[in-house]
Amino acid sequence: MPIRSIKGALKVLVLVxxxxxxxxxxxxxxxxxxxxxxxxxxxxxxxxxxxxxMSGSLAILFAIPLGIVLSRPKxxxxxxxxxxxxNVGTTIPTLAVLALSMSFLGIGTVPAVFxxxxxxxxxxxxxxxxxxxxxxxxxxxxxAGIGMSPMQRLFKVELPNALYxxxxxxxxxxxxxxxxxxxxFLIGAGGxxxxxxxxxxxYDPVMMLSGAIPTxxxxxxxxxxxxxxxxxxxxxxxxxxxx
Amino acid sequence: MIRLDxxxxxxxxxKGAVVAADHIDMEVPEGEICVLLGPSGCxxxxxxxxxxxxxxxxxxxxxxxxxxxxxxxxxxxxxNIGYVIQQIGLFPNMTIEENITIVPKLLGWDKAKYKxxxxxxxxxxxxxxxxxxKRFPSELSGGQQxxxxxxxxLAADPPVMLMDEPFGAIDPINRAVIQDEFLKMQQExxxxxxxxxxxxxxxxxxxxxxxxxxxxxxxxxxxxxxLLAAPKNAFVESFLxxxxxxxxxxxxxxxxIVTDEIGTVLPSDTxxxxxxxxxxxxxxxxxxxxxxxxxxxxxxxxxVARTTKGYCRDHFQAVPAxxxxxxxLRKAASLMFAHDQTWLPCVNQEGxxxxxxxxxxxxxxxxxxYRARQGDDRKPSAAIKE
Numbered sequence: 275m276p277i278r279s280i281k282g283a284l285k286v287l288v289l290v291x292x293x294x295x296x297x298x299x300x301x302x303x304x305x306x307x308x309x310x311x312x313x314x315x316x317x318x319x320x321x322x323x324x325x326x327x328m329s330g331s332l333a334i335l336f337a338i339p340l341g342i343v344l345s346r347p348k349x350x351x352x353x354x355x356x357x358x359x360x361n362v363g364t365t366i367p368t369l370a371v372l373a374l375s376m377s378f379l380g381i382g383t384v385p386a387v388f389x390x391x392x393x394x395x396x397x398x399x400x401x402x403x404x405x406x407x408x409x410x411x412x413x414x415x416x417x418a419g420i421g422m423s424p425m426q427r428l429f430k431v432e433l434p435n436a437l438y439x440x441x442x443x444x445x446x447x448x449x450x451x452x453x454x455x456x457x458x459f460l461i462g463a464g465g466x467x468x469x470x471x472x473x474x475x476x477y478d479p480v481m482m483l484s485g486a487i488p489t490x491x492x493x494x495x496x497x498x499x500x501x502x503x504x505x506x507x508x509x510x511x512x513x514x515x516x517x
Numbered sequence: 518m519i520r521l522d523x524x525x526x527x528x529x530x531x532k533g534a535v536v537a538a539d540h541i542d543m544e545v546p547e548g549e550i551c552v553l554l555g556p557s558g559c560x561x562x563x564x565x566x567x568x569x570x571x572x573x574x575x576x577x578x579x580x581x582x583x584x585x586x587x588x589x590x591x592x593x594x595x596x597n598i599g600y601v602i603q604q605i606g607l608f609p610n611m612t613i614e615e616n617i618t619i620v621p622k623l624l625g626w627d628k629a630k631y632k633x634x635x636x637x638x639x640x641x642x643x644x645x646x647x648x649x650x651k652r653f654p655s656e657l658s659g660g661q662q663x664x665x666x667x668x669x670x671l672a673a674d675p676p677v678m679l680m681d682e683p684f685g686a687i688d689p690i691n692r693a694v695i696q697d698e699f700l701k702m703q704q705e706x707x708x709x710x711x712x713x714x715x716x717x718x719x720x721x722x723x724x725x726x727x728x729x730x731x732x733x734x735x736x737x738x739x740x741x742x743x744l745l746a747a748p749k750n751a752f753v754e755s756f757l758x759x760x761x762x763x764x765x766x767x768x769x770x771x772x773x774i775v776t777d778e779i780g781t782v783l784p785s786d787t788x789x790x791x792x793x794x795x796x797x798x799x800x801x802x803x804x805x806x807x808x809x810x811x812x813x814x815x816x817x818x819x820x821v822a823r824t825t826k827g828y829c830r831d832h833f834q835a836v837p838a839x840x841x842x843x844x845x846l847r848k849a850a851s852l853m854f855a856h857d858q859t860w861l862p863c864v865n866q867e868g869x870x871x872x873x874x875x876x877x878x879x880x881x882x883x884x885x886x887y888r889a890r891q892g893d894d895r896k897p898s899a900a901i902k903e
C-alpha cells in the first residue's frame with residue numbers, strides 16, 4: 275500500500291511538473307520560437323527520411339542476400355574471415371566513412387547515401403548470417419531428410435526461422451541510420467542535421483533542439499515501425515511476441 | 518524390402534581415414550522392423566543415413582524393393598523414404614498441419630487430398646485433428662511432437678522408413694506408450710523399417726530382427742530371440758548384458774510353455790478328495806479350486822487338507838494370481854516372485870482355467886537354447902560360420 279501511494283504521488287508530481295513546464299514555455303515564448311522553425315523542420319524532415327529510406331533500403335537489399343550467400347555451407351571457409359573484415363569495417367566512425375566517401379564521390383546526396391549505406395550494411399548482414407547459421411541443425415537434417423531441395427530448405431525452413439533475428443538486425447541498423455543522417459549535413463546532403471549543427475554554431479539552443487527532437491522522435495518511430503512489421507511478418511510459431 | 522550391398526563409408530579426418538561402416542551386407546524383408554544396435558560410434562547411424570544419403574556412401578549399393586537407388590536423384594529418393602530423427606525436427610514456423618503435409622505437398626498432391634491426409638494421420642496417432650492441426654509445435658509436449666514427427670514421415674505413405682533413435686528423447690513412461698502405439702500402427706501399415714537404437718530393451722521390443730554393430734562392422738544379424746539365446750561372440754554377449762536370459766522373458770508368451778494338465782477340485786469336493794488329488798498330481802503345497810464354469814475360485818493348501826475335515830468351499834484361500842495365455846513370461850515371473858509361488862494357473866480370454874505354468878517350465882525353456890549353443894561350441898566353427 276505505501277509503495278502504491280508513493281508511486282501515485284510521483285505520478286501526480288510529474289503531471290504537475292509537466293503542467294508548469296508548459297505554463298513556463300508558453301509564457302516565455304519558447305513554443306513560439308519552436309513553431310517559427312516548423313516549416314524548416316518539415317522540409318528538412320522529408321530530406322532526412324528520404325536519406326534514411328534510400329540508404330536503408332539499399333542496405334537491406336544488399337545485406338540480406340550477402341548474409342544468405344555467406345551462410346551457405348560452400349562459403350564456410352571464406353564466411354568467417356569476411357565477417358571479420360565487415361566487423362573491422364564497423365569500427366570506423368561513420369563521420370570518417372562520410373569523409374572518405376566525400377573525397378571519392380564529392381559532396382551532396384550521393385556520397386551521403388553511400389556512407390550511410392556502408393554504416394547500415396553490417397548489422398543487417400551479421401544478423402542475417404548468424405540468424406541463418408543459428409537455425410537448429412536438427413531442422414536442417416529433417417528438411418534434407420524429407421527431400422526438400424536446397425532452395426526449398428532456404429525459403430521454407432531457414433529464412434522463416436531466422437527471420438526474427440534478421441528483423442532485429444534491421445531494427446538496430448535503421449535506428450542507428452536515422453541517428454546518423456544528421457552527419458550527412460556536413461557533406462552537403464541536408465536533413466535535420468542542418469538545424470542541429472547550425473544551432474550549435476550559432477549557440478542557438480532552440481534551433482538545435484528543433485533539429486534534435488524530431489530526429490530522436492523519428493528514430494523511435496522507425497524502431498516501433500519495424501517492430502510492428504516484424505510482429506506481423508515473422509511466422510507465429512517462431513515469433514516471441516505471439517505465442 | 519531394403520537390401521544393403523557392401524555399403525561402406527570412410528571418413529577422412531585429420532588423424533587419417535576412419536572406416537565408419539565396413540562392407541555392410543544385410544537385407545530387411547518387407548514389413549519388418551530391423552533395429553540397428555550398438556554402442557555409440559559403432560556405425561549404426563552412419564549406415565542408416567547412407568540409405569537416404571544424408572551421409573554419402575563411399576562404396577556399395579542400397580536396394581529398395583529390389584531397385585538399385587544409386588541412379589535415383591537424391592530428392593526423389595528421400596521423398597519416398599519416411600525419416601524420423603531423435604531431435605524430432607518439426608518446423609517451428611509451421612502449424613502441425615503444414616508439418617504433416619509437407620512431403621505430400623513436395624510430391625504435388627492436390628489440396629483436398631493432403632488436407633484429408635493430415636486428418637487421417639492425426640486419427641492414426643490418436644490426436645484430435647481439430648484441437649491440434651492449427652497449433653504450432655512449441656505448444657505440444659515432447660511425446661506429442663514425436664507422434665507428429667512419425668505422422669510427418671508417414672504422410673506420403675512411403676514403403677520404407679528410417680528412424681534414428683526416434684524415441685530416445687522421450688521420458689520412459691511416454692516412450693513405452695509411443696512404442697506400443699507405433700507397433701500397433703505397424704501391424705496395419707506393414708512398412709519396412711530401419712530403426713537405430715542403443716537401448717537393448719527397445720531393440721528387443723521393437724525389432725523383428727536386430728543387427729548388432731561394432732566398430733563399423735555388422736557383428737550379428739538375427740531375430741531378438743536368437744540374439745539373446747545365442748550371442749555370437751563375447752562382445753555381443755557383454756553388450757546384451759548379464760541378464761540377457763531375463764530379457765528373453767519379454768519375448769516368450771505364456772501360451773508357448775503352458776502345460777495343459779492341471780489338477781483341480783470343485784467347491785463341492787471334500788478335503789479328503791483334495792488331499793488325494795494333491796498327492797496324485799504330485800503337487801507340493803496346494804491345488805486349485807475352480808467353480809462350475811471352470812474359473813479359478815481359490816486354492817486348497819496341503820496343510821489345511823491334511824488337518825481339517827469338511828468341504829473345499831469352506832476352507833479355501835484366495836487365488837494369489839493368474840496369468841493370461843497372451844501374457845509374456847516376464848509378467849508371469851514377476852507374479853510368481855511377488856506372490857512367492859512356483860506355479861500359476863493360466864486362463865484363456867474367457868477367464869476359464871486351461872493349464873498351468875511352473876518355474877521349472879520357464880527355466881527349462883530359457884535354458885534349452887543355451888544348452889544347445891554350448892553343444893554347438895564343442896563343434897568348432899559351426900557357430901561362427903553360418
